[in-house]
Amino acid sequence: MTGILDGKVALVTGGASGIGRATAVAMAREGARMAVADRGEDSAAATVALINAAGGQAIAIGGDVTREADVAAMVARTVAAFGRLDCAFNNAGIAPGAVGPGGQRVHELSQDSFDRMLAVNLTGVFLCLKHEIAQMLAQGGGGAIVNTASIAGLIGLRTSSHYVAAKHGVVGLTKSAAMEYAPDGIRVNCVNPGYITTPMTKEAVETRGPEILAKVPMGRMGTPEEIAEAVVWMCSDKASFMTGAAQVVDGGYYAA
Ligand SMILES: NC(=O)c1ccc[n+]([C@@H]2O[C@H](COP(=O)([O-])OP(=O)(O)OC[C@H]3O[C@@H](n4cnc5c(N)ncnc54)[C@H](O)[C@@H]3O)[C@@H](O)[C@H]2O)c1
Numbered sequence: 001m002t003g004i005l006d007g008k009v010a011l012v013t014g015g016a017s018g019i020g021r022a023t024a025v026a027m028a029r030e031g032a033r034m035a036v037a038d039r040g041e042d043s044a045a046a047t048v049a050l051i052n053a054a055g056g057q058a059i060a061i062g063g064d065v066t067r068e069a070d071v072a073a074m075v076a077r078t079v080a081a082f083g084r085l086d087c088a089f090n091n092a093g094i095a096p097g098a099v100g101p102g103g104q105r106v107h108e109l110s111q112d113s114f115d116r117m118l119a120v121n122l123t124g125v126f127l128c129l130k131h132e133i134a135q136m137l138a139q140g141g142g143g144a145i146v147n148t149a150s151i152a153g154l155i156g157l158r159t160s161s162h163y164v165a166a167k168h169g170v171v172g173l174t175k176s177a178a179m180e181y182a183p184d185g186i187r188v189n190c191v192n193p194g195y196i197t198t199p200m201t202k203e204a205v206e207t208r209g210p211e212i213l214a215k216v217p218m219g220r221m222g223t224p225e226e227i228a229e230a231v232v233w234m235c236s237d238k239a240s241f242m243t244g245a246a247q248v249v250d251g252g253y254y255a256a
Contacts, residue, residue: 118166
């Protein structure tokens, strides 16, 4: 059996949970050697155990995407373990509930909440791109990067302005980086998930599940595996003419 990522080395951030975990597992299934990064090395280790048990090769890396030294170390450790970096999925992120009380409109948000949201969900992606691209250039160019945006990167959502601003920023970063590095053979895209069943959406589903599902033409939440399949493909050579794209995977939410 050959996989569409055979021979590639990939780094996934936020790989301990939800979409990141499912994508790390799917990338390994398709033949990639995996560096799985998350805030704690222990939590990333659980994903690594899944991959290694299925016959893949993976390492766990602890680090905070808001700290440049940590991000540089994630890339360096990947290269130390596997010799290079071909693919990256910059996916670590937080929901509004992680930075303050829910339900706040713009005039109610503290600057601390806004700054923390941007630090993780936007600056974190910038730092990852910076160090991953530097490594890809040092290898002589070539590579594929996918950033996790959201449908919130394309539309507004009431009481989530900080999250929406950060995710719109991810879309903009993606487009600009795609243009800058196309001549170097480095493709940069983002995936824009709709509502996906992960620990991040647990509370939202419990409090307003029917309201959310009413807006999804397919009438259900997506699974992390359904995002993973799109990301695997975008990272593979099968997506060789795709760069600068914001790829919606949302059960029809954005189209409606
Ligand atoms: N679940 C959804 O419906 C949905 C929809 C659209 C976009 N997203 C985005 O998908 C991504 C993954 O979310 P998920 O739903 O899998 O959530 P999740 O909470 O299951 O996973 C997020 C992971 O990111 C890690 N993380 C958070 N802050 C970090 C930091 N500073 N440094 C390193 N790691 C950090 C967490 O530890 C966690 O393992 C996020 O960027 C999120 O905004 C999710």
